[in-house]
Amino acid sequence: MSVEGYLPQDEHFATRVVHSGLDETCIPHGAIVPPITLSSTYRMKPGGAWDEFVYSRLGSPSRLIIEKAIAKLEDGKYGLAFSAGLSAVKAATMLLSAGDHIVVSDDVYGGSTTLWRHHTERTGIVFSYVDARNASLIESAITPQTKMVYLETPSNPTMKIADLEAVVAVCRRHPGIITVCDNTFMSPYFQRPLNFGIDIVIESITKYLNGHSDVVMGAVATNREDLYERLKLIQIDSGMVPGPFDCYMAFRGMRTLHVRMPHHMRGALHVAKFLEDHPHVERVLYPGLESHPQHELVKRQAYGCSGMLSFYIRGGRPEAMEFFRQLKLFTMAGSLGGYESLAVGPTFSTHVRNSKEELDSLNITGAMVRLSIGLESPSDLCADLDQALRAACAERSEGGGSTSAAAGNGGSAGVAE
């Protein structure tokens, strides 16, 4: 299903979601659902050779199915599944060696920066963080040692968009740079970065791909055989592999990706427009809004936008904390991409280990709220947000009694980029 104004959706995508990963040979007894293969090891043939599988860290039937499916959904040739999204992030940076330099967009997932700061930098890999909205800033950060450019778009939680085509064009002028894009916020339904020449796509399957908040898993996809071979060795040699139960669960969740994603978008757009006109909201960040400074760009490189949005409550941390306390339908929790709506403050969750200076420079403040819009009725979500905003901001605002929420604020008052 195409969304007007965005890239036209591949009309076969839904069929791929429903059928990829399986062929008749995968499933014994004519079953239409794949079995969960628990065996950790596989019998050798009498001559001392193995068939397809040897030992489950190296590969297992349950994992192979999901790896094939991920490749297909990302428009890639190869897919690999990992024990977590962060294992996939870790695997990508394990392609680098001491002395190598990596340019990263400045507001990637807090867990990724935590991993790199605490465990990767001391291996001698050098990180530079730049505002990836501007491809020329990426270009000026590139040195002869640069071996990787790592993007997340939209970024978390500030919803900045990197121009995939422009970044790839810059990197192609510097041979030897591997481009990586964390696509978790969009899922392959709404964005397929490999089609823009990105070398490696990363997904936290935990989020939209699984969609039911009951599995932690990650994946990479690529079209490059050389990178696939290296990443596969990293995967099996490090043991960052998912177990068969999780593979089964995630595969089951993924089968409805194309049914869920348009509803996430519809709900998020509804909520974003509602918040944009709300008197107790300072500014809304949702790439699907016309007021988003990069709305035109996202329409050129995506098939739509997901259920992720952020906003600044009018006031500060005390109002935000009261707002969270008042929510009834939204659950205050990290993570995203499930069928249920979640709300969280980045300063005390996803970005709790980032420094104050860093948060200030990214404009991640105590007044910021990140929402993952689930599959509930959008009007119920708006009603919940409305009552919580009113309760949290009531005492401090002059016109707080009105329910019309019509006092539009232009969407950007007072908040610097």
Ligand SMILES: *Cc1c(COP(=O)(O)O)cnc(C)c1O
């Ligand atoms: C959650 C998340 C990750 C990490 O995935 P896990 O499955 O939690 O390890 C990486 N990137 C983004 C954008 C995420 O939201």
